[in-house]
Amino acid sequence: MKKVICSALLCLIVGMVCSMAMPVKASTIEKATWLWNPWSLIDGTTETLDFLSEKQVTKVYVQIDRDVSADVYRSFIKGATARGIDVYALDGAPDWAAPKGYLQLRQLLGWVEQYQQASANESDFKGIHLDVEPYLYSGWNSKRVTVVKAYQSLIKEASVKAVQLNIRMEADVPFWFDEIKFKNTYGSGLLSDWVQQHTDGITIMAYRDSAAAITPIVLHELAVGDQLGKPVVIGVETGQTSEGEYLTFIQEGEAVMNSELEKVVQQVKSFQSFNGFAIHHTESWKALKP
Numbered sequence: 074m075k076k077v078i079c080s081a082l083l084c085l086i087v088g089m090v091c092s093m094a095m096p097v098k099a100s101t102i103e104k105a106t107w108l109w110n111p112w113s114l115i116d117g118t119t120e121t122l123d124f125l126s127e128k129q130v131t132k133v134y135v136q137i138d139r140d141v142s143a144d145v146y147r148s149f150i151k152g153a154t155a156r157g158i159d160v161y162a163l164d165g166a167p168d169w170a171a172p173k174g175y176l177q178l179r180q181l182l183g184w185v186e187q188y189q190q191a192s193a194n195e196s197d198f199k200g201i202h203l204d205v206e207p208y209l210y211s212g213w214n215s216k217r218v219t220v221v222k223a224y225q226s227l228i229k230e231a232s233v234k235a236v237q238l239n240i241r242m243e244a245d246v247p248f249w250f251d252e253i254k255f256k257n258t259y260g261s262g263l264l265s266d267w268v269q270q271h272t273d274g275i276t277i278m279a280y281r282d283s284a285a286a287i288t289p290i291v292l293h294e295l296a297v298g299d300q301l302g303k304p305v306v307i308g309v310e311t312g313q314t315s316e317g318e319y320l321t322f323i324q325e326g327e328a329v330m331n332s333e334l335e336k337v338v339q340q341v342k343s344f345q346s347f348n349g350f351a352i353h354h355t356e357s358w359k360a361l362k363p
Contacts, residue, residue, distance in 0.1 A: 102338070103349030105132040105276070105306055106358060107163060107204075111141045113356075114149045122152050124359060133355075134163035134202040137181060143188050147196040154195045161202040161243065162188075170207035170223045178203075178227050182234045189238055200241030200273070201231055208247070221264060222257045228271050229259075241273040245308065248279045248290040269297050274304040276351045280320040281309070284336035291341065298346025305346045307337065312357035326362040 106125070108114075114121060114135075125133060133153060135146070150160045164181045168174050181201075189197055207213060207224040228244060235242035250265035259267065269275055277294055281287045291307055298305040309330065310321040322330040334350055341347045352358050 101131075102347070103131050103304075103306060104129055105134065105349065105351035106130055107351070107354040108133050108135045109163075109354055110356060111136050111138050111145065114145050115141070118145075118149050118152060121149075121355070122156060122158075124355070125153070125158055126156050128352075128358070130158055131349075132159045132161065132199075132351075134161045134204075134351075137162050137164045137184060139180070139184055143191065146188065147192055150192075150196045150198065159199040161200045161241075162198045163202045163204060165204040165206070165245075167206050167209035169205045169227055170210045170220045171212070172223070174223065175227060175230065178231060182231065186234070186238060189240070198240060200243060201235055202243045202245070202276075203227070203231055204245040206245070206247070218255075218257070221253070221255050222259065225255070225257075225259045225264075225267065225271075228268060232271050232273075235273070243274045243276065244268055244272050245276050245278055246294075248277050248294070251293045265294055266297055269294065269301055269303055269305075272303075274306065274348070276306040276308045278308045278353075280314075280353070282319055282322050282325055282330075282333070284333045284340065286319070287333070287337050288340045295341055295344040295346050299344055301346075303346060304348035305344075306348050306351050307341075308351040308353055309334070310353050310357075311361045312354060323357070323361065327358075328363055330361075 106128075108121070135149070153160050162181070162185050166177070169177050185198060185201060205224060205227060207220050210220055212220050232242045246265055246268050250268065251263050253264040255261060255264055255267065265275075275294065275298075277291050279287050279291050281290070287307065287309070291305070294305050311323055311330070312321060313323055314320050318324055322333075337350075
């Protein structure tokens, strides 16, 4: 009898330890999208929200255009919040990595800070989402060391401000940032690892049109995400591109895209960091054939 009790107690203890060591993954995964044209929200908020709801979107990265009234953003975010959709302030450009590019970042951060102070909770941004892509800046090849450091400074400054505002800070990264090494005042290592360490989460621009091509290029970031306890979202393309048909699902259509993404889920679901997909972008997604 004692052996039975001891065995049962041992199983209970082992079960408790295992459950603490391996937290259960959420049953639902995130579905995000980039919304690059905030002017479309002036008259089309309801239409956009209906589309997002239909596609079961849970997060939207919305481009910040300071010429668009803050009230337009408030109305959209309030409607999105009511539908369970989080909205992030999106901005960035390659020349933000230029010598004085940080001034553009500070304009964004200042705008978000003023917006948050003037808005009710249901109209607040849940975070900041940077899409800088410094490798498209003219100095990337000729002055890469300087450009990489400038890019890191942007990430660091945005992260500090996000903490002050009590919101999240995320960034888009290309899948090949895990091949870019750096060594400067920020330390040394792989650029993708550093970005993951200094943000609350990343979206990998894994722009390929098959699970077989997508999965291998996101494994490193997912593994690092597991180590850091930070989420990783996998981004895919639906728009027209001149860089090759294999980068986008525009030819295959939405049914094929969904099928391929489900295959990706099966291949990466063991990673605790895997947090879903982001579809680039809202307008091209709307136009995507079934």
